[in-house]
Amino acid sequence: xxxxxxWSIAGTALGLVLIGLWGVLTRRNIIRIALAFTLADxxxxxxxxxxGHIPDRTSPIHDSTTAALNATEAMVDPLPQAxxxxxxxxxxxxxxxxxxxxxxxxxxxGSADIRRLRELRW
Amino acid sequence: MIRSxxxxxxxxxxxxxxxxxVPDIEYSEEIHGVGLHYTSQGMQETGSANLVTAVIVAYRGxxxxxxxxxxxxxxxxxxxxxxxYPLSLKVSRPSFIVxxxxxxxxxxILLLGLYLIAHSHxxxxxxxxxxxxxxxxxxxxxxxxxxxxxxSRNLAAVxxxxxxxxxxxxxxGVMKLGxxxxxxxxxxxxxxxxxxxxxxxxxxxxxxxxVASELSSVFAAFRYKGGH
Amino acid sequence: MSDALFPVVAITMGIMMLAAGIxxxxxxxxxxxxxxxxxxxxxxxxxxxxxxxxxxxxxxxAVGAVVSTMIFLWGRGKIGGDR
Numbered sequence: 001x002x003x004x005x006x007w008s009i010a011g012t013a014l015g016l017v018l019i020g021l022w023g024v025l026t027r028r029n030i031i032r033i034a035l036a037f038t039l040a041d042x043x044x045x046x047x048x049x050x051x052g053h054i055p056d057r058t059s060p061i062h063d064s065t066t067a068a069l070n071a072t073e074a075m076v077d078p079l080p081q082a083x084x085x086x087x088x089x090x091x092x093x094x095x096x097x098x099x100x101x102x103x104x105x106x107x108x109x110g111s112a113d114i115r116r117l118r119e120l121r122w
Numbered sequence: 123m124i125r126s127x128x129x130x131x132x133x134x135x136x137x138x139x140x141x142x143x144v145p146d147i148e149y150s151e152e153i154h155g156v157g158l159h160y161t162s163q164g165m166q167e168t169g170s171a172n173l174v175t176a177v178i179v180a181y182r183g184x185x186x187x188x189x190x191x192x193x194x195x196x197x198x199x200x201x202x203x204x205x206x207y208p209l210s211l212k213v214s215r216p217s218f219i220v221x222x223x224x225x226x227x228x229x230x231i232l233l234l235g236l237y238l239i240a241h242s243h244x245x246x247x248x249x250x251x252x253x254x255x256x257x258x259x260x261x262x263x264x265x266x267x268x269x270x271x272x273x274s275r276n277l278a279a280v281x282x283x284x285x286x287x288x289x290x291x292x293x294x295g296v297m298k299l300g301x302x303x304x305x306x307x308x309x310x311x312x313x314x315x316x317x318x319x320x321x322x323x324x325x326x327x328x329x330x331x332x333v334a335s336e337l338s339s340v341f342a343a344f345r346y347k348g349g350h
Numbered sequence: 351m352s353d354a355l356f357p358v359v360a361i362t363m364g365i366m367m368l369a370a371g372i373x374x375x376x377x378x379x380x381x382x383x384x385x386x387x388x389x390x391x392x393x394x395x396x397x398x399x400x401x402x403x404x405x406x407x408x409x410x411x412a413v414g415a416v417v418s419t420m421i422f423l424w425g426r427g428k429i430g431g432d433r
Contacts, residue, residue, distance in 0.1 A: 004357055004361070005356055005357035005360050005361070008357070008360050008361045008364050009360055009364065009397060009400075009401065011364060012360075012363070012364035012367055012368060012397065015364075015367075015368045015371070016367065016368065016371055016390070019368065019371040019372060019375065020371070022375070023374075023375040026375075027375060029380065030429070031380060031384075031422060031425050031426055031429060032375065032380065032383060034422065034425070035374060035375075035383055035384065035387045035422065036375060038387055038391070038414075038418060038422075039371050039374070039387060039390060042390060042391060042394045042410075042414065045394070045406075045410070046394055046397060046398070049398055049401050049403045049406055050401060052403075053401040053402065053403070057402060058402060059402040059403065059404045059405075060402075061404065075402075076401070076402045076403070081403045081405060081406050084403070084406050085405060085406055085409050088406070088409050088410055088413055088414050089409070089413055091414070091418075092413050092414065092417050092418050092421070095418050095421055095422075096418075096421045099421050099422060099424070099425035100425075102425065102429075103425050103428045103429055106429050112429040
């Protein structure tokens, strides 16, 4: 049961990444492409935290109960969590820039359809 | 149609690669590498009870400085683009529910944000979520009002001041201990008390102010230059 | 909540998130898609909490769910057309 728990989170993360990629490749509304991007972002963050997760341990914050124990055997790895915290904030900054540029581009073409942006074709 | 087929092929290939690779990530029962040092020595070396904050602010403070710079660049570009190409300058009237809520809720939300920032070294939280919470309180105030403020120059001043203090706190470490952003210029204190963990609370405060003012200026640009 | 419930919560949440992700790509109204993506972000926050990443859970709830939803709502209002 614990194994299933562990792998189900990885499966969720992988599924979100694939759904996000599928959305980016096939959707036509620019805002919806940005949403698919966010989904993939969430999936990657989940996968990164999952790599540092060890079942049956506490979060990496010292308190009265963990001080007595040896910390390395009572806590999960704090390093992936710190990296993901950075990633979440950068992801929102990227999404904000994406949406603003998308809105201005769609103003030029008159619709949110990405196929109307002929400058992006090659 | 052909686009969907290509997309499907790409998704399936990536999915196959991931399913092949991810199970190889060790299902380990213990911490490896540099995380081991952070977990075993983190509280003694930095004085912070929250090891994630210790990693972000103390061990990898330079990375966080870079992250703050990235956020600054993104918010500056958003405000710049919307100033160069303003979409409309009309502000719509808030509905009754929004107007009433924006009078009640901002104070508790602000308090929560300050708590998250002030206790970053003791409990979950830190500068980034705290700043975002404070910015959402400002957003609520903006959504509840109808007037157009003159300029957000004060916001920019606060933001620049916070960024400058981050750098100066870093150089304090250079002056005193010969290392940029050294956490120990203030001493670790007793781990678990509010005034402890060296520079960590100060840097969290600076990050919180900076994130709050950046996101607020983005929201203000959205509302007053982007219309809606 | 006892530890024995963790697997149940994680699996239910995972299935709901994947289903919501697919629905967000294909639902007709853009507003619904944005709210569904916000739901996925909040569920991810719960999964972070189950994985003992409390700081990440707080950040995802504050930054990932609220701020990015506000940005998308603004973009939807500006682009016009709710499809």
